Amino acid sequence: MDVQKTLENFNQGVGKLAKELPRVMKGFRDLHEAVISDGALSAKQKELVAIGIGVAIRCHYCIAVHVAKALELGATREEIVEAVGVAVLMGGGPAAAYATEALQVLDSLAGKS
Known part of the structure; x- marks a missing residue:
């Protein structure tokens, strides 16, 4: 898996969406910033929640983006x-399949093969 390419494709896609749907994507970006900021849960903890949700709903872009951000936040x-x-507990077999993707992203971003 080329994690950097996945992240690049995601960012390009979001950029295109922002041009086509500027108000929607600004609203989404503002929501994201409000939700992920430190509160009762730290931003890092919220990114860990987002990783779990990304795996459970089987979203490869979500997995890549949130693993990268969680690592960035320590x-x-x-x-x-x-x-x-x-x-995996919450999503069962399909989540277990995507859990392998999360580990691939983690290994790639952490410099492991």
Whole structure:
């Protein structure tokens, strides 16, 4: 899996959406910033939740984006793997399949093969 290419494709797609739907995407961006900012849960904790949801709903872009952001915010491998484990619990077999993708992204971004 080429994680950098996945992230690049996502960013290009969001850029195109922003041109076609500027008000919608501004609203989405504002919502994202409001939700992910530190509150009762830290931004890092919220990114871990987002990883779990991304795995459970089987969204490869969500997995790549939120694993990258969680790492940027200081999440450890163990924290990310536990979030993936919760997703498998909640999402069953399909989530287990996408859990492998989350680990591939994590390994790629952490410099492991």
